[in-house]
Every structure is written in C-alpha cells, then in structure tokens.
Amino acid sequence: MKTMLRRHVLKGIGGATIALPVLESFMPRRALAAGEIVPPYAIFLRQACGVGCAQNTDLGAEPERFWPTAEGPLTDATVGGRAVDELSAHLDRLLVVGGINMQDFNYADGHARGALQLLTGQGPTVEGVGGDSEANGESLDNRIGRELNEGGRDSLFLYAGSPGGWLGGPCISYRGPAQRRAAISDPRQVYMGMMGIDEAQFEDLAARQKSVNDLVRGQMQTLMARPELSKADRDRLDLHFQSIRDLENSLSCNFTAEQQAMLDGMSQGYDSDDGNAVVEAAKAHMHIAALAVACGYTRSVALQIGSGNDGSTRYANLETGDLMENYHFISHRRASHDSTGAIIPNADLLHHYVDRHFGRVFAYLLDRLAEYDLPDGTKLIDCGVSVWCNDDGNGPGHSPRNIPFVLAGSAGGFLRTGQYMVMPDEINIARMLNTIGSAVGLRKGDGSYIDDHGDASLPRSVLDQLIAS
DSSP, X not given: OOOOOOOOEEEOGGGOEEEOOOOGGGSOHHHHHHTOSSOOOEEEEEEOSOBOOSEEETTEEEOOOSSOSSSEEOOHHHHTTSGGGGGGGGGGGEEEEEEEEOOOOSOSSHHHHHHHHTTTOOOBSSTTXXXXXXXXXXXXXXXXXXXXXXXXXXOEEEEESOSSSGGGSOOSOEEETTEEOOOBOOHHXXXXXXXXXXXXXXXXXXXXXXXXXXXXXXXXXXXXXXXXXOHHHHHHHHHHHHHHHHHHHHTTTTOOHHHHHHHHHHHHHTSOSBHHHHHHHHHHHHHHHHHHHHTTSOSEEEEEEXXXXXXXXXXXXXXXXXBOSOHHHHHHTBSSSSSOSOBOTTHHHHHHHHHHHHHHHHHHHHHHHHTOBOTTSOBHHHHSEEEEEESSSBSTTOOSSSEEEEEESOTTTTBOOSEEEEEEEEEEHHHXXXXXXXXXXXXXXXXXXXXXXXXXXXXXOOOGGGBOO
C-alpha cells in the first residue's frame, strides 16, 4: 500500500504556511521505485432527487437520459446523449456503477432515507420522523479523515446552497449517531485554515492585492534556486503556486472594484437559490478540494450542493439560459413539493438538464485533479477516487433502487476503470461504502479490507467486481 511521504512546507510572514506537492528531487529513490507518492483519497459530490432515467410515471413513459447504453467499456458511443457524456474527457478513468440500492429504513421520507444513508449506510436514530431524522452512525468521509488524516484532522465538508430547507441544509456528513457535522460554505474559511492565516491577514492581502505566495516569497525563491530541483519539479511548483493564485482570484482576493463585486456574488453563491451562483460556489469548493488533496491537507472531502431535497435551487435551462423551477419541483414533475401541483411541461427533460449541470461540475473537479503530474509519471486524479453519487434512483418516485455511482480514478490501481457495470440484484449501499473505504486505505486491525461500515444488519463485504485484479 502506498504511504504518505513527509511534505515540504514553506513558512512565512505572520505564520502563513504553504504545503507543497510531492517533489521528486527530494524523494528517496526507493519511494519513486515503489510508487509511494500520494496516498489514496476520496472526494464525494452529492446530488439529490435522483436522475432522469427510463421509467413509467403517472404522466407517462420517460426515456433513458442518464445511464450508458450498454455495460462494458465506456466509449463515446455508449455515453453519447446521456448525462454522463459530460465526462467524456475522462472515460478511461471512470467506473459507472448501477444496481446499488439503499436499504429501505423507516425514515418516513425518501430524501431523508437517501441523504442520511448515502455516506453512513445507516438507518435513523428515531424512526418515522421524516425531515427531523438523523443518521444512526458515522459517515465514510468523516471516518476517512479520522483514521487516515495526519493527526486525525477533520476531513473537509463543504456546502453550496441555502443553509436551511429540508433536513436543515447540510446533512450528509456525520461524526456518529445523530452527530451531524457543520459544513463550511465560505471557501475563504477553508483557504485561510489551509494557509495558516487569519481573517485580518486575508483582508490585508486582499487590500494590497497580494497573494499568500508573497508571504513565503523568500523561502519560495530559495527553493526555486536549488540546483538539484528538476525541471519537472519546477513545473509542479509553478502549477501549485498558480493554483493558489487562481483560487485567490476565484475568492476575489485581488480586489479591483469588479472583483469586489464578484466577492459579493460568491458570498451569495453558497447561500442562494440562483443555480448559476450555487454552481460557481461549488466550483470554488472544488479548487479547495483539489489543492487540499494535492498538498496532503486531507484525504477526504465531502461536497454537498443543495439541501436535503435541493428544494430551492433553480438551475439554468441549458437551452434558454433562464432559471428553471426549483429542482425538487422538477424532480416531482409538478409545481409542488408533493404530487398535487400543476404539471411542469417537459419536466423530465429539465431534470436531465440538472443532471448535466452536476456532470459538468464533476468534470470541473476532475479537470483540476488531472492538472497535477506526479513524479512517478502518474496524475493526482489517478491516486484517489472521486465519487458523483445521488440520494435517490430517479425523479418522481425517489426510488431507493439503482442509485447512481460514478467513480473517477482508480485509487492507486485498486479500482477498475473505463467500465459501466451493473451489480446483481439486492446489492446494498453499505457494500459500496466499504469498497470505497478500502480503496482509499481503511483497514481492519488484521490489515484486511473493512467490512464494518454501515448498519450491522446489512451485508458489508467489499464488492470484488469493482476491484482491479
């Protein structure tokens, strides 16, 4: 198994700290030979309300618009016209998995059952209370951070969308039974924590149109002047420092009048019902996620967009650019949070547009991860696994069956890639969670794969079909 190498860190004025990516020039040869570069990580992107897929509803038959056309190798032909074709640039890195089912615990609500079970594999602490439910166990993202992060540092839990709403907004990450984690919405908070600067330093940098790179300028110049530094490492450092600067720009740290206005927009973005603003905030979170795993800050990130039922976000119509009805209404095909509202014309197609928004946001994350070249010739995206997952299987019915899982990256060769696979019937989500946990390095005391995540009544062994031989 790959192991974490000690990272180089630049420390500068006022306690500012920049952790660096792994550099081949300072690595022991044995590490390069053994591929001990970056330990596996997991980044989860959660979508609510199911996907636009083939089904019969009370409004008639709906066509398939999400899943590939055939099991087996993913090709442009098998994903063409489906929402997953938004990921065409990364087909050889994908593992699209169908046939995963939620357990039908008594949450008395399809959204609670899906969102709270998604990463915990657990039922509710109190049955039958719907929107007041809490999960009865720890979520996988939190467990990865607790067991694998240096010093047990908390994993990152980032949220874009209205802070309230069904299930109280952020709801997928748990420390334990009924111990829901608070999410961070403002990407500046995560950035400041990673860089070791406070609000005053951040504001000062912004006011002077400076970067945190400037706080470590002396050490940076000394490092870049070292004769043993390879060209590849210089390129990696250039990318790393530029990524930091790009992130700062996305946070509006350069403080022109226009950018200050953008900062105001970003602030609204993670607390807004405007889907365009929410998507932009989510992209800022993905810059944070990529930088955080690149420099070893964390091995787990959970990204949630929208509340428990994403019942207020209005995503853009991909044809007109206009904001559509809120996503939950569209998923119900009616202008209501139940089945009583007026029919929304072409709602199944509009649901597909929302799926494509999520596909594009996920592709944005994968593009950021793929920018990082590692000293052993691999890329950061391949060292871990990024997961686009959903609370439900489809729209109006919010079925607990056939929950979409789109995995990207092999976690250092652990997982199969380039495939669309449909699991045999009755495979529950706990088995998928134990597989992902094992892929990123969670182990039992005897060193074997974990089989203890999720409710103890469920089968929890790993899915051998997903593991590369």
